[in-house]
Amino acid sequence: MACILFSRPADDVTLNYLYYYSKELVNLSNSLGHKTINKEKEKANKNTILSLIINQKPILIMFNGHGSSEVICGHNQEVIVDSKENPEVLKNSITYALACSSALILGLKSIEKNAICFIGYKSDFALGKDPDSEASPRYDKVAKLFLEPSNILVSLLLKGNNVRKSIEKAKEEMMKNIWYLQTTNSFPEAIHYAPFLFSNYSSLVPLGNEDASINND
Amino acid sequence: MSEENIEEIKKEIAIERLRQAPSTIKISFGNNGGFMNRDEMIKQVLDNTETGKKIINLQLEYLKAFKKGILAGG
Numbered sequence: 367m368a369c370i371l372f373s374r375p376a377d378d379v380t381l382n383y384l385y386y387y388s389k390e391l392v393n394l395s396n397s398l399g400h401k402t403i404n405k406e407k408e409k410a411n412k413n414t415i416l417s418l419i420i421n422q423k424p425i426l427i428m429f430n431g432h433g434s435s436e437v438i439c440g441h442n443q444e445v446i447v448d449s450k451e452n453p454e455v456l457k458n459s460i461t462y463a464l465a466c467s468s469a470l471i472l473g474l475k476s477i478e479k480n481a482i483c484f485i486g487y488k489s490d491f492a493l494g495k496d497p498d499s500e501a502s503p504r505y506d507k508v509a510k511l512f513l514e515p516s517n518i519l520v521s522l523l524l525k526g527n528n529v530r531k532s533i534e535k536a537k538e539e540m541m542k543n544i545w546y547l548q549t550t551n552s553f554p555e556a557i558h559y560a561p562f563l564f565s566n567y568s569s570l571v572p573l574g575n576e577d578a579s580i581n582n583d
Numbered sequence: 584m585s586e587e588n589i590e591e592i593k594k595e596i597a598i599e600r601l602r603q604a605p606s607t608i609k610i611s612f613g614n615n616g617g618f619m620n621r622d623e624m625i626k627q628v629l630d631n632t633e634t635g636k637k638i639i640n641l642q643l644e645y646l647k648a649f650k651k652g653i654l655a656g657g
Contacts, residue, residue, distance in 0.1 A: 430650030432614040443614075466614055490637055495609040495618050508609075544654065558604035561645035562612065564654070568644060 368580040369425035370395045373415050374406040375441040381492060384430040384464055387513040391520045392430065398524055410440040419507050420453050421538065425482075425580045426460045428520055433465030436472050447472060456480040459474075459527050460529065460578055464516055466490040474572045480517040483574035485519070492562035504517035508555075509562065511547065512563055523580060530576040540567040594628060596646075601625050612638065639653040 372392055376385035385406065395402040403422060405414055405510035419427065429446070431439045436449040447455060461476065461487040463469070469486035476484045488562070493511065499506035518535035523529070540563060547560040601624050609618040619627070627635035647655045648654050 379618065380611040380616050383611075432616070434614070489641070490613045490634070491643075493611040493618075495611065497607040497609055546653070554605045555608040556603075558608050559610070560654075561600075561641050562610055564645050564648060565641040568648075 367399060367401050368426065369401040369422050369424040370403065370580070371415070371418055371422065371460075372404045372406070373410040373427070373429045373431065373440055373446065374401070374404065375410040375439070376407050377442055381430065381432070381511065383493060383495075383503045383506070383509050387509075388428065388430055388464075388520075391517060391524065394521055395524050401522065408441045410446075411442075412440060412444050413444045415440060415446050416425045416452070416455060419459070419575060424459060426523055427456070427462070429461065429463045429465060431463075431465050432467040433463060435470035438463050438465050438468050438472065443571055447476075449475040453481075456481040456484065458482060460523065461485065462520060462523070462582065463487070464491065469569070469571050469573060473571075477574040481574055482578045483572055483576065485529060485533065485570070485572050486564065488567055488570045489569035492565050494559040494562060496553075507553075508559060510542040510582045511559070512566065515543065515566075526579050526581045528577050528579040528582075529572045533570065533572055533576075537567055537570065540564075542571075593639050597628055597642040598625055600642050601628070601638075629657055 376382045376387050390559035392404045406478045429438045432443050437445045438447045440446045449472040456476040457480040460483045469488045473486050494508040494512050496506045496508040518539050519532045520534035544560050544563050547556045550556050604621045606621045608621050613617045628638055
């Protein structure tokens with residue numbers, strides 16, 4: 367039984383979208399019989415998450431949160447993992463950071479410290495929002511185009527696919543959505559969201575062992 | 584042409600592309616936790632903020648991808 371850890375802060379509008387969309391991943395992980403540890407909102411804090419990583423040794427960690435090239439944050443932008451302080455906490459894990467830019471430095475440092483694989487973004491993660499949705503993720507047709515590819519990636523990892531295939535499928539979905547945004551007439555902003563989704567496409571990278579899966583740790 | 588001029592041209596291209604978008608477009612990009620509309624994105628570019636520089640870069644990368652045919656298929 368694989369141990370999966372989710373860190374899901376929700377203390378601003380953007381994070382609330384990530385929080386909403388990742389809920390189905392927590393449910394999927396549970397339904398697949400994985401030992402699923404879900405820390406959300408204020409429980410997505412440094413002490414709690416680090417303690418769980420050390421004691422439970424999750425094979426897959428999904429971080430939602432703000433970030434930079436060097437850090438991943440939790441609730442209230444508290445730094446949880448810092449390339450200068452504790453990149454070794456990710457050792458022996460596959461990490462997916464749905465956060466800005468953390469693949470640039472933190473991801474590389476974690477691999478140096480024996481992380482199995484770090485999946486993240488080299489640039490800021492872009493998220494489009496439907497102006498008519500009134501910040502309700504459930505009804506937001508634009509946010510769906512940005513966040514469903516990320517969910518496909520994690521779903522495939524949870525089902526035991528390796529990193530390479532999971533990223534490939536997520537990128538296929540991103541490209542499909544970019545094409546949709548370029549060609550649809552269903553809302554006037556559509557084509558102008560495409561460069562931002564293409565930025566996510568370009569900056570999503572795996573670092574470390576792309577053949578890794580939660581089944582072959 | 585100097586590097587400074589090239590950077591100014593890149594900035595103008597990005598701004599012109601953003602100006603073509605409806606004012607209602609909403610994007611979260613970076614760590615401020617909120618969404619920017621069109622005019623707020625243009626301001627980031629004009630003010631030479633880090634976010635503005637990244638917006639210029641992604642607009643240019645998108646155009647390059649078009650030129651290479653990466654975005655030509657369905």
